[in-house]
Amino acid sequence: MKRLELFRKTVKNERNIILSLVVLILIGLVCWLFLKKTEEFGLNFFTEMLGVAITVFIVDRLIKKRDETRNVPQKLAAYEDVRLYVSRYISFWTDTYRQSVPDEKPNTIYDFFTQDTISKIFKHLDLDSEVNIKPRRKWGDWLSEKLKEFKDKGDKILDRYSNVLEPEIFKYVHQLTETSSHDFLIQMLWVCKNGKTMSPRIEITPELFHSSIKFKEEDFNAILKLYDWCNAQYEIMSKFDNSIAKVYEYK
Numbered sequence: 001m002k003r004l005e006l007f008r009k010t011v012k013n014e015r016n017i018i019l020s021l022v023v024l025i026l027i028g029l030v031c032w033l034f035l036k037k038t039e040e041f042g043l044n045f046f047t048e049m050l051g052v053a054i055t056v057f058i059v060d061r062l063i064k065k066r067d068e069t070r071n072v073p074q075k076l077a078a079y080e081d082v083r084l085y086v087s088r089y090i091s092f093w094t095d096t097y098r099q100s101v102p103d104e105k106p107n108t109i110y111d112f113f114t115q116d117t118i119s120k121i122f123k124h125l126d127l128d129s130e131v132n133i134k135p136r137r138k139w140g141d142w143l144s145e146k147l148k149e150f151k152d153k154g155d156k157i158l159d160r161y162s163n164v165l166e167p168e169i170f171k172y173v174h175q176l177t178e179t180s181s182h183d184f185l186i187q188m189l190w191v192c193k194n195g196k197t198m199s200p201r202i203e204i205t206p207e208l209f210h211s212s213i214k215f216k217e218e219d220f221n222a223i224l225k226l227y228d229w230c231n232a233q234y235e236i237m238s239k240f241d242n243s244i245a246k247v248y249e250y251k
Contacts, residue, residue, distance in 0.1 A: 021053045072240050078161040079230070079237050080244065082173070085153050086226045087248035089176070092146055093121075094250070099132060100125040100139075109227060109250040113220040122213045127192060144189045147182045169229055175222040181215040188213065 028049050031042025094112065097105060101120050106112045127140035137145075154177035158170065165173075176182075230247035237244055 017056070021049065021056070024049045025053065074161065074164045076237055076241055076244065078157070078164050079233050081157050081160070082165075082169070082226065083230050083234075083245065083247050085150075085157060085173070086223065086230055088153075089150060089223060090227065090248045090250065092150075096125070096143075097121055110224060112250065113223055115214060115217075115220075118213065118215050127189070140189050140193050144186050147186055151177045151182065169226065172222040172225050172229075175218055176226075179216060179219050181219050185213055 025046060028042050028044075028046030031038040032046050033039075033042070035042065090109065094105065097112075097117065097120070101124050103120065106114075106117060111117075125139055127143075128138055130136050131139055131142045133142070154173050157165075157173055158177065162170065227247060234244065234246050
């Protein structure tokens with residue numbers, strides 16, 4: 001399956017080159033087999049183009065293999081930083097759920113990262129109560145601190161590994177660092193802490209705060225895709241370094 005997927009990606013990325021070579025090979029084949037006047041030219045042209053195609057793909061494979069080997073240290077570092085980022089993000093929200101919601105956690109991580117779970121957290125969470133950590137601090141302050149930390153850590157990953165991270169993975173990390181869901185939550189926490197109002201007519205009550213906290217589906221999708229990527233990447237990277245760790249295990 002992995003080889004088939006790799007073949008599909010190669011065809012997609014090199015589509016124009018492949019189409020050009022196929023057309024040239026077909027032209028040579030037609031001239032060789034169907035046109036008497038160009039039979040000899042067609043045979044020579046066909047064999048030349050076939051040789052070019054084989055050479056191009058072999059050389060391309062060798063170059064990619066060399067680049068992959070050369071980039072292994074950077075990819076290992078990128079995997080480790082993304083793994084830590086994803087593990088801490090998942091651990092934070094599951095621990096917040098455990099300390100605030102009386103219900104059992106959802107069965108799978110895919111069931112956990114939904115709007116229903118987030119709503120439960122903020123329905124039960126007392127922002128003025130203390131987190132079970134040292135040094136002691138209130139939940140409102142702890143949430144703001146962690147959300148800002150996730151943004152800073154994510155930005156560092158994007159800066160450090162923009163040249164080795166797959167575009168899709170880069171996009172998912174960027175989604176979590178720039179999401180308006182986190183920004184809005186930080187703003188609401190600041191308003192609640194300082195006893196301010198959103199406008200002269202709107203006072204932030206606990207009920208309004210709970211009902212207004214909604215995360216985007218793109219946020220849930222991003223963390224779940226990163227989680228899946230970490231698991232898949234572990235199978236690849238562990239062949240180069242068997243000491244690397246797996247991503248947070250949801251239990």
